[in-house]
Amino acid sequence: MKVKLENLAKKFGEVIAVDNLSLDVREKEFLILLGSSGCGKTTALRCIAGLETPDEGKIYIGNKLVNGLPPGKRDVAMVFQSYALYPHMTVFDNLAYPLKVRRSQKDEIKRRVKGTAELLEIENLLGRKPSQLSGGQAQRVALGRAIIREPRVFLMDEPLASLDAKLRAYMRAELKKLQKDLGVTTIYVTHDQVEAMTMGDRVAVMSQGKLMQVGSSEELYNYPRNLFVAGFIGSPSMNFIDVIFETRSDKFFLRGKDFQIELPRRLGEMALNNAKDFKVLLGIRPEHMVIGNHKGHYTEDTSIKAEIYVVEPLGRDVLVNLRLGDLTLRVLTPPPFGAKMGDNIQLSLNTAKIHMFDRKTEQSLLVTKQA
């Protein structure tokens, strides 16, 4: 079942929660709404559920406009962050509740509760009260209550947020598999970019009520459309440096305070097409820089002199903080890393992985017009 949002807007007093949000969720898709707290992702989800009334815009589920419909008539199921399991009912009664609301037959209820419990491997918990469940078990029951109704769309509001890290990683995979098995369109809200990147078919990044970019994990990582997405996706986050974009004798350069980088021709031409100003922002991810001189992509032209500020060993990598004038840059480099604090080193950039942004509009200069 498709879900379509058209120019959705919602204000709470003076606070704009959702600002002109348009989004197409495809049939059977697992779409993630990603953003930091207060970005409007939950409000958008609640509008789809019918728990909030949007000030403007249209919401379609399937091909049906559902704006005027109460939540119960939209045939969506929602999983809340707190799970919202009724403490005075057993797991069985919690699972059966949506069916009881629909006045299903007793045999039918029994059969479906049993089926759902089997699917989620919680048959042995049916007699318990929610207070007797662990976080992971409660989470499964909450999922069960959504699944049992066989709704057209699942809405999930940070369902894994209250689990511990290990269980969360496990449930990520479980949930993804479950969604594919059931084939139900799912809209999933999270602030955790790892969850977003690993689980979603597509991720919609939101900030201050606005949609920043929708795309697959790879698209968001490799081709961020704007400064926000570039900084938000990827950990540790992208480095940004103020530079001046120049063309000299048919070559393209980015000139900083103490360095100069020659851009690959493809990127240079794209940027020249899009740039309105020669003052731009250079973006480069920590994993796309190397300490020391390197051949290939990392030509001597692109090397920058910097001073080591702090070294943070992460196990698999070492995160090195460098001082470049009054800027701090972060570089990921494989261990062992011999240099110490205060050492002067040379830094090489993988120029093919460079991003460029307009300082005023914060839009990427490296996007083709069609994209």
Place this chain on the structure above:
Amino acid sequence: MHKVLLGKTRKADKLVPYLILAMVLLFTLFPLYWMIITSFKTPLEFVARDIAWIPTPITLGHYGEVVEEGFMRFFVNTIIIAVFSTILAVTAGALAAYSLTRFRFRAKFDKLFLLWAIIVRIIPPIVFLTPLFITFRELGLDDVRLRLILSYQVYVLPLCVWLLLGFFRDVPIEFEEAAQVDGASRIFTLRTVVFPLIAPGLVAAAIFSIITTWNEFIYALIFARVSADFTIPVGIATLIGEYEVLWGALSAAGFLSSLPILIFTVYVQKHLLRSFAKRGVLRG
């Protein structure tokens, strides 16, 4: 020697709470005991020099007097008034508290309402007597029991609202939203989810309301003109005359009137405790 001393202190430490409890019990139960034995004493024993701790001989005559005075009628009046006042107060209080916690109001109307409710409770109830009297007369409400049921709301409704407010606030809004998404109507959600969760609050409000309305005196005294309309407290008061106090009948009436409340409280207390345990789960 030190050890022995320590042991003694510990024993004493354990005894102290029991001593305090015993004193409290004595303080609260003695009047009750005195009332009960007095109700079985012959008039001679009231004035005897030696205190009779156990009445001899035991007489049931005072209970007969009480029944003759029309106490069964007072009983029925009191039960009807207390029960219906309580039903009205708990129902209206629950709906008001629910609305105040769940809906948004303009211009802080909810806060003002709650403030107003508490002010009504702070003002001595006798202040409302004349306005209520006039209002009932103008409306043509002549039934004394109905008048009392309505005017007792001055005592109990504000506190029911305030008491239940906290219980409703403890119920996460997600519980209702989850039911709403599942297609449940608001009434169905209230019945199956919200009210079971705030049951301890409803019980507490009911106990409070029953006891208050059962014992109320001033309104009952003013509104009830003829003895057929008397409630128990007013009926008891008639036993205290200008020249004579009917101690036996007074005690018998007092004992009879406290019996239903005692039974009700003991019965409900179990539910109250069990429900409070549930509330702990909800919060945890």
